[in-house]
Amino acid sequence: MSSQNRKLDRPNRLSAEDWAQAALDVVAESGVAAVAVEPLARRLGVTKGSFYWHFPSRDALLHSALERWEVLEQETVFGQLEAISDPRERLRSLFRLVAHEVRPHIIYSELLKALDHPVVKPVMERVSQRRMDYLTASYRQAGMPRLEAQQRARLTYAAYVGFLQLSLQLQQPRLQHDEFESYVDHVMSTLIPG
Numbered sequence: 113m114s115s116q117n118r119k120l121d122r123p124n125r126l127s128a129e130d131w132a133q134a135a136l137d138v139v140a141e142s143g144v145a146a147v148a149v150e151p152l153a154r155r156l157g158v159t160k161g162s163f164y165w166h167f168p169s170r171d172a173l174l175h176s177a178l179e180r181w182e183v184l185e186q187e188t189v190f191g192q193l194e195a196i197s198d199p200r201e202r203l204r205s206l207f208r209l210v211a212h213e214v215r216p217h218i219i220y221s222e223l224l225k226a227l228d229h230p231v232v233k234p235v236m237e238r239v240s241q242r243r244m245d246y247l248t249a250s251y252r253q254a255g256m257p258r259l260e261a262q263q264r265a266r267l268t269y270a271a272y273v274g275f276l277q278l279s280l281q282l283q284q285p286r287l288q289h290d291e292f293e294s295y296v297d298h299v300m301s302t303l304i305p306g
Contacts, residue, residue, distance in 0.1 A: 199253035
């Protein structure tokens with residue numbers, strides 16, 4: 113069977129989720145601007161017709177990809193922490209989990225660079241607000257008054273975003289394993305109440 117015939121056979125097997133995942137992969141590798149129908153079709157080994165079977169436009173694909181990322185991130189990060197009843201231990205687990213998840217940081221960093229995109233901005237606003245709410249609630253449960261918990265949540269989130277800026281966008285030298293673990297321990301001891 114020729115490669116052209118294989119391409120024509122595959123569109124029925126390629127799902128909208130496959131396209132969304134491929135778009136997320138491109139965001140992680142090259143940023144939001146690199147998400148384009150024709151290169152994605154080549155990457156997936158299908159024709160552009162497969163794309164239009166699932167999506168009316170590139171923005172619809174991007175919306176689907178970011179929605180997928182948002183749900184997966186919610187389940188991966190917050191879903192793993194629900195069973196931890198002690199708020200301080202939950203925060204420590206959150207810091208450790210987030211510190212060792214590289215790909216979500218790359219996607220998040222790329223999305224920060226594309227905040228002027230009308231599809232990206234509302235997703236990032238929701239994700240950021242959910243993260244801030246989660247941190248604030250965790251700090252409140254750890255005994256902090258409301259205003260102090262909000263300020264600590266903002267500081268925690270700013271430290272996260274700032275570290276991403278330094279390491280991914282400004283390409284500061286990567287910390288060695290022991291240095292990074294020491295940094296994570298320092299952040300936890302600084303930001304999690306005793």
